[in-house]
Amino acid sequence: MAEMDTSSGGGHKKGPGVKKQKKQSTRVDLTPMVDLGFLLITFFVFTTTMSQQTAMNMNEPKNDTANIMKVKNSGAMTILLGKANQVYYYYGQLEPDKLSEQFKSTTFKDIRGLIVAKKDATNMDDLMYIIKSDTASTFKNAIDILDEMTICAVPPGHYAEADMTPTEQELIKQTEIANGIK
Amino acid sequence: MPRIKIPRKSTNIDMTAMCDVAFLLLSFFILATKQKPPEALAVKTPTSVSSKAVPDKSIIITFTADGKVFLSLGDDTKKDAVIKNLNDTRGLNLSPAELTKLEKAEFIGFPLNQLKASLNITGTIPAEKMPGIPIDSANNELAYWLKSISNAYAGTDQSKLEQMLLVKGDINAHYPIFKSVKDAFKDNEIYKFRIITEGETPPVGSELYKSEMKH
Numbered sequence: 001m002a003e004m005d006t007s008s009g010g011g012h013k014k015g016p017g018v019k020k021q022k023k024q025s026t027r028v029d030l031t032p033m034v035d036l037g038f039l040l041i042t043f044f045v046f047t048t049t050m051s052q053q054t055a056m057n058m059n060e061p062k063n064d065t066a067n068i069m070k071v072k073n074s075g076a077m078t079i080l081l082g083k084a085n086q087v088y089y090y091y092g093q094l095e096p097d098k099l100s101e102q103f104k105s106t107t108f109k110d111i112r113g114l115i116v117a118k119k120d121a122t123n124m125d126d127l128m129y130i131i132k133s134d135t136a137s138t139f140k141n142a143i144d145i146l147d148e149m150t151i152c153a154v155p156p157g158h159y160a161e162a163d164m165t166p167t168e169q170e171l172i173k174q175t176e177i178a179n180g181i182k
Numbered sequence: 183m184p185r186i187k188i189p190r191k192s193t194n195i196d197m198t199a200m201c202d203v204a205f206l207l208l209s210f211f212i213l214a215t216k217q218k219p220p221e222a223l224a225v226k227t228p229t230s231v232s233s234k235a236v237p238d239k240s241i242i243i244t245f246t247a248d249g250k251v252f253l254s255l256g257d258d259t260k261k262d263a264v265i266k267n268l269n270d271t272r273g274l275n276l277s278p279a280e281l282t283k284l285e286k287a288e289f290i291g292f293p294l295n296q297l298k299a300s301l302n303i304t305g306t307i308p309a310e311k312m313p314g315i316p317i318d319s320a321n322n323e324l325a326y327w328l329k330s331i332s333n334a335y336a337g338t339d340q341s342k343l344e345q346m347l348l349v350k351g352d353i354n355a356h357y358p359i360f361k362s363v364k365d366a367f368k369d370n371e372i373y374k375f376r377i378i379t380e381g382e383t384p385p386v387g388s389e390l391y392k393s394e395m396k397h
Contacts, residue, residue, distance in 0.1 A: 030197030037204030044211040054381040055348060056232040060364060060373045081357070112388065133357040139245075140353035142360055143228040143377060150231055153389035 056143070061160060075126025077118045079111065079145060080164065082172045083136030086179075087111050087145075091118070094167060103171050105179065108144060115152045129159035134172060223252055223289070223309050225352045230379035231390060240346045241331060242378070243324065243363060244289070247354040250314030251363065253327055254289035257346060261285050263334035264327075271333075272326055274298060291315065294323055317362040324366040332370050347375040 073092040080088040089111070090102040106114065119127060129149065133142050142161075149159045223244050244252045255261045265284050269276050272294055276284065280301045284290070291312030292300045300307070317324045335343045349363055367375055384391040 030201045034197050034201045034204050037201060037208055041204060041208050041211060044208065044215065052381050053227070053236045054230065054232045054379050055234045055236045055376040056230045056379050057234070058349070058364075058375050058377055060368055060375075062368075062371075062373060112385075116389070133361075135356065135358050137357045138353060139351040139355040139357065139360045140228045142357055143230060143351075143379065147228075147230040147232075147379075151384055151388045151390045153393060 056147070058146075059156065071128045071130070072126040075122045076128045076130060077115075078130040078132065078168075079115075080168055080172060081131070081133045081137040081141045081145060082176065083134065085138075085141060086176070088172055088175060089114060094171075099171065103175065105175050108141075108148075111145070112148055112152060115148060115154065119152060119154060124158075127154070127158050129154060131159060131161045132164040132168065133161070134164060134169065225350055226354075227350060227378050227380050228353045229382040230377075231382060231384045232379060233381060234376075236348065236378055237345055240348045242289075242348045242350055244350045245352065245355050245359050245363060246314075247352040249355060249359045250291065250312065251317050251324055251359070252289045252291045252309065252312070253315060253324070255331075260334045264330050267333045268294075268327065268330040271330060276301070290327075294326065317359070317366060319362065319365065322362060322366050322369065324363065325369040328366055328370045328372065332372065344372075344374045345376070347372065348378050349375055350378040 076093070077089060077091050082088060085108060087106050087108055087110075089104055089106060092102075094102060115129065118129075131142075131145055146159075223246060225244055225246060239257045241256060242254045244254065246252075255264055262281070262285055265281055268274065269281065274294060274297060276298060280298065283301050284297070289309075290297075291309060291314050293313060293316050296313070315323050315327065331347075332343070347367075349360075351360060351363075367373070384394060
């Protein structure tokens with residue numbers, strides 16, 4: 001251990017009879033310093049958020065009512081975003097007598113598999129994902145589903161956002177009641 | 183038989199090298215950490231796999247979880263032009279002193295009819311106390327701001343403006359707010375803008391992951 005030499009007040013007399021002072025080691029115990037160093041490193045490593053801000057491109061369609069895009073029934077998949085991170089989907093067009101069969105509920109975890117399955121099963125030219133967000137869904141949901149399209153490598157132009165119809169809103173409402181989602 | 187004496191060695195190790203490494207790492211982390219500027223608007227952004235960097239100078243529209251919308255004009259070269267244009271087109275009757283005060287503001291969070299009064303309040307108003315820019319479909323004032331922005335940037339490189347227009351939203355904000363922001367853009371025939379997200383890596387096994395692995 002390093003110690004401060006406080007006893008050297010009397011000066012050094014040199015000569016016979018004077019006890020030779022013990023040479024003290026200049027070594028300092030560095031253990032506490034190392035401890036402190038690593039403690040600070042751990043602190044900084046944990047508090048540093050490595051994630052960086054990134055920018056995601058958004059392309060909005062023009063409000064062109066004269067040129068509404070026609071989508072083939074066989075290639076369309078409509079994804080509806082509800083409250084409490086719920087996802088609903090159906091293929092093609094809703095048919096009044098087969099609503100309960102068509103309209104299915106899923107989660108963000110499973111939607112990726114469904115998107116990929118639809119993509120693999122459909123002719124690329126006909127493929128179209130229609131995304132509709134409920135008023136109770138969040139901004140996160142809207143971005144997540146667009147991000148999901150990028151993750152599944154769905155080319156731009158094969159997915160679009162649209163407004164929800166009253167029928168769909170009603171179906172979501174009913175499913176939410178049936179599944180007990182608040 | 184003579185015993186072999188093993189010389190007893192000291193258990194002390196020289197810590198200097200270890201200490202050096204520790205502090206080298208420490209200084210690296212301190213220097214490499216970008217200090218986040220304290221944000222007046224607490225917004226938790228969603229994540230995305232996008233890897234494009236956010237430009238330093240940008241026009242950011244921020245919406246918070248409770249639905250308030252704020253605008254920050256980050257490009258100093260055109261800030262005065264945007265504000266002047268808005269003052270003229272919306273008839274705000276702001277005095278030159280008020281204009282410079284508005285220019286100095288970090289972000290704007292007042293409806294147009296309260297803007298003049300808010301500029302005469304001495305001291306800073308915290309973001310939570312600001313009402314935000316109205317964006318409901320009946321009175322979408324963000325559209326007026328965007329109109330002034332596109333007027334101010336008219337004649338310059340439009341692709342640069344597209345790069346600068348950023349939307350930053352809280353993950354818990356409800357969809358209609360985002361929709362109103364999009365409508366404000368659409369009203370001004372701006373169809374391209376960008377969303378600030380937190381970067382994440384593509385999930386392992388996804389198609390994007392596979393295509394990135396090939397490159």
